[in-house]
Amino acid sequence: MHKDTREILYTEEQIRDRSAELGKQISADYEGKDVLMVGLLKGSVPFFAELAKHVTLDVEFDFMRVSSYEGTESTGNVIVKKDIDVDFKGKDILLVEDILDTGKTLYTVRQMLLEKGAASVEIATLLNKQERREFPIQAKYVGFEIPNAFVIGYGMDYNEKYRNLPYVGILKEEVYM
Numbered sequence: 648m649h650k651d652t653r654e655i656l657y658t659e660e661q662i663r664d665r666s667a668e669l670g671k672q673i674s675a676d677y678e679g680k681d682v683l684m685v686g687l688l689k690g691s692v693p694f695f696a697e698l699a700k701h702v703t704l705d706v707e708f709d710f711m712r713v714s715s716y717e718g719t720e721s722t723g724n725v726i727v728k729k730d731i732d733v734d735f736k737g738k739d740i741l742l743v744e745d746i747l748d749t750g751k752t753l754y755t756v757r758q759m760l761l762e763k764g765a766a767s768v769e770i771a772t773l774l775n776k777q778e779r780r781e782f783p784i785q786a787k788y789v790g791f792e793i794p795n796a797f798v799i800g801y802g803m804d805y806n807e808k809y810r811n812l813p814y815v816g817i818l819k820e821e822v823y824m
């Protein structure tokens with residue numbers, strides 16, 4: 648365990664098993680349809696890779712990178728830094744995320760994709776921090792519900808660090824206090 652981890656919430660094995668359950672559910676829900684899986688960079692990468700292995704449909708992969716900051720200033724808007732490359736009009740999109748927190752990112756991205764003509768936009772998130780929600784958005788597929796603590800690992804960072812940890816853990820408060 649990394650020295651800056653206070654506590655491990657979910658191990659690699661638990662995440663793999665839960666991803667298998669979600670993959671099965673997604674495969675059943677979208678039966679007969681082609682799905683465009685869209686990962687939001689960078690945090691979604693490990694969960695995206697794990698989840699995709701358990702989806703038995705024909706899927707396409709694409710990625711977006713969005714940011715609500717310019718330098719150190721929050722603009723109040725979500726800015727698209729890298730957009731989806733493929734034409735997704737009329738397609739069913741599954742947005743894949745590491746964490747749904749205030750909901751600002753996913754609420755904004757979902758609205759953008761629907762306005763641009765996606766047939767449907769659902770969300771698969773490894774973690775849901777419901778207590779912090781400020782925007783009206785729910786994920787259809789949730790790995791785990793977590794308490795209001797700052798988490799790291801399995802793609803999630805603090806100042807770009809800890810994304811490579813193979814588990815989801817709580818960051819020690821002394822690291823950011």
Ligand SMILES: O=P(O)(O)OC[C@H]1O[C@H](OP(=O)(O)OP(=O)(O)O)[C@H](O)[C@@H]1O
Nearest residue numbers: 688689690745746747748749750751752
């Ligand atoms: O629900 P919200 O309050 O919008 O927070 C969740 C978002 O914040 C994190 O992304 P971040 O902007 O840190 O980018 P990253 O994936 O590159 O770390 C996380 O990966 C989600 O995208």
Ligand code: HPA
Nearest residue numbers: 748796797798799803804
């Ligand atoms: O708890 C978190 N950890 C890492 N990144 C995040 N982005 C929103 N919430 C979190």
Ligand SMILES: [Mg+2]
Nearest residue numbers: 690803804805
């Ligand atoms: Mg981050």
